[in-house]
Amino acid sequence: MSEPTNGSAPGDDVTGQSTGATGDGTQSSRSSHRRRSERHTGKTHRHPWLRRAAFGVSGLLVVALVLGVAAYVKLNGNIQRLDISSALGDRPQQEATTDAKTNLAPVNIFVMGSDSREGTNLGKGQTEYGMAGSRSDTNLIVHLSADRQSAIVVSIPRDSMTMAPRDCKNKNDKVDNGVIRQWNQNFTLGGPACTIRTFEGLTGIFIDHFVVIDFRGFQDMVNALGGVTVCLPEPVQDRQSHLDLPAGKTRVNGKNALAYVRLRHNIGDGSDLGRIDRQQAFLSSVIQEATKSSLLLRPDKLFRFLNATTSAMTTDKGLDVGEMKDIASSVSKIGTNQIRFVKLPTTTYPPDPNRVQWTAGAGPIWKAIRKDEPLPGTKVPSSTTTATAPATTEPALTVSPGDIQVRVTNNSGVAGLAKQAAAELRVQGFTITSFVTGTGAPTDGVVVRYGPDMKEAARTVAAVYPDAQIREDKLLGSTIELSMGVGSPRAVEIPNRLGTTPLPKPSVTATPDPSSSASVKARTAAQDICT
Structure with a gap:
């Protein structure tokens, strides 16, 4: 047996080298086509699995969506x-x-x-x-x-x-x-x-x-x-x-x-x-x-x-x-x-x-x-x-105190508070129709009630007492009702007041019970249930 004439070691691909050396490119073209074909064949084999996986995921999503909608309809229908x-x-x-x-x-x-x-x-x-x-x-x-x-x-x-x-x-x-x-x-x-x-x-x-x-x-x-x-x-x-x-x-x-x-x-x-x-x-x-x-x-x-x-x-x-x-x-x-x-x-x-x-x-x-x-x-x-x-700015007061009639009720349980409030309003130009002592349990803070088309007038009265609540009462007429309760704040001068006489110095204060206002007793959901 003769030795290879080109000096290649046993096992070398002499044919491939010889073909490549010929320069005609025939085998090279076939090899390239084979590699493309193999890649194409591999993709062809993998596509069914990818499609099945995609269909599976889509199916799960559809089932989950249907179950979610069904659960929503069921729960909503229960109520x-x-x-x-x-x-x-x-x-x-x-x-x-x-x-x-x-x-x-x-x-x-x-x-x-x-x-x-x-x-x-x-x-x-x-x-x-x-x-x-x-x-x-x-x-x-x-x-x-x-x-x-x-x-x-x-x-x-x-x-x-x-x-x-x-x-x-x-x-x-x-x-x-x-x-x-x-x-x-x-x-x-x-x-x-x-x-x-x-x-x-x-x-x-x-x-x-x-x-x-x-x-x-x-x-x-x-x-x-x-x-x-x-x-x-x-x-x-x-x-x-x-x-x-x-x-x-x-x-x-x-x-x-x-x-x-x-x-x-x-x-x-x-x-x-x-x-x-x-x-x-x-x-x-x-x-x-x-x-x-x-x-x-x-x-x-x-x-x-x-x-x-x-x-x-x-x-x-x-x-x-x-x-x-x-x-x-x-x-x-x-x-x-x-x-x-x-x-x-x-x-x-x-x-x-x-x-x-x-x-x-x-x-x-x-x-x-x-x-x-x-x-x-x-x-x-x-x-x-x-x-x-964000802080908001209250709109300007549009009704003059001189055009407003007020009835004051003391709902604090502290004697003299209604009379004091009447004086605080009167000195700023309001007309006081009456001041009385309320019945029932004490109420909290200041509440201003007004009838139809009297909201702006009520706003003027409420401005005298910071944080006063305003509530509509369709049974009321043109008179504004002012309720003075426990914890009512001190009166302040309003921008459109009438006259310049200083507010009278308050002598009555409806202070909340310190034991209740200082802190509120509460239990949290984290506490031991035996406490």
């Missing part, structure tokens, strides 16, 4: 809706502004617990706006701050005796010209509409949404969570509800949870106030349970909970699942230590020791909600101090 907008009459103005960082306004939600839907036509276009025959013994005001850094939940005792419209079906009947009535009777007589109308008239707080929770569906909500832990200071055996629980912490199912939150007798002093304490601890436990169990990260568990919740709900027309989702997402970062539960300060109602009335200590709570401010004595996240809305 009973009630349009009470035309039954609320004149409503307070929203005093708080949109937050500069979140671009959101504060939200006030009224939550009511109802023990019956029998005899009602909820969601069926009825015009009575009520739940006649139903009873409510749980009323919560939920306030979400505009910066979504904190929440306040206020419990109103059902045994509270307050002013209320004489007839909630009559739009001319208001809190101011109404009657004294036990709080939970508002719901029995006129459902959510009468309850909200009474609350707004008492506090000046605008309610954005309401939710009525059917107690019969409440236990399904607890079961969907997998139970909730409660804590009792002493063993309880209640024959009526068949509740039998030991002292200390116990995990309860829906049936026992419902009995626990409604329990009134055979524990503590048997009062409604004691039950409110237990209900607030229970709500804290629910929040802790939802946080601890990562409810939002478990779609199956979350759907069961939402399905149970929405099935037990009656809401206003505007609070659909989409709005709930937006609210939930906006408050999802609120820490449990910034969710505060407050029990409304009360004292014994003199005519009936089994009933209570709100004290002046309720004023700072309502003011904090109305103005979207922290509760007195509480700490808020540092970011809230920089998330304030």
Whole structure:
């Protein structure tokens, strides 16, 4: 065997070298075509897998979308809706502004617990706006701050005796010209509409949404969570509800949870106030349970909970699942230590020791909600101090004090305040028709009420007392009504006053009770439920 003549080592591709040396390019062209063909063949083999993967992902997205839409339709369909907008009459103005960082306004939600839907036509276009025959013994005001850094939940005792419209079906009947009535009777007589109308008239707080929770569906909500832990200071055996629980912490199912939150007798002093304490601890436990169990990260568990919740709900027309989702997402970062539960300060109602009335200590709570401010004595996240809305300039006063008649009422419980206010107004040119002492429990701050076409005149009166509230009352005529309550500020000179006589030096001050105004007692959702 002869050796290769070109000096190549064994195994070298002599043919390829020889061909390349020929310069005709035939084999080179074939090789290039083969490489292109192989690449093309490889792509041909890979395309079906890519297409299958793409179709698979698209299918999953379609299925997820269909399931999401189906879940939305299901949850939205669960909710009973009630349009009470035309039954609320004149409503307070929203005093708080949109937050500069979140671009959101504060939200006030009224939550009511109802023990019956029998005899009602909820969601069926009825015009009575009520739940006649139903009873409510749980009323919560939920306030979400505009910066979504904190929440306040206020419990109103059902045994509270307050002013209320004489007839909630009559739009001319208001809190101011109404009657004294036990709080939970508002719901029995006129459902959510009468309850909200009474609350707004008492506090000046605008309610954005309401939710009525059917107690019969409440236990399904607890079961969907997998139970909730409660804590009792002493063993309880209640024959009526068949509740039998030991002292200390116990995990309860829906049936026992419902009995626990409604329990009134055979524990503590048997009062409604004691039950409110237990209900607030229970709500804290629910929040802790939802946080601890990562409810939002478990779609199956979350759907069961939402399905149970929405099935037990009656809401206003505007609070659909989409709005709930937006609210939930906006408050999802609120820490449990910034969710505060407050029990409304009360004292014994003199005519009936089994009933209570709100004290002046309720004023700072309502003011904090109305103005979207922290509760007195509480700490808020540092970011809230920089998330304030831009300052606004009040429009100029257009009505001269000389063209305004004012009737002054002292609703502070401090003698002489109405007479003093009358002097402060008179020296600036206002005409005082009368000044009297009001009846009923003390009110908070200064309220100016006006009749039709008298808003600008009311603004002039309100300017004398900084932070005064202005409310329309269509029953009033041309006389402006000025109510001086607890914590009324000192009078100031207004720009368009008449005369130059200095304001009289005040000798009467309706100072709030220091124990209530210095700080508001509240428990947070982060506290141990046994405290």
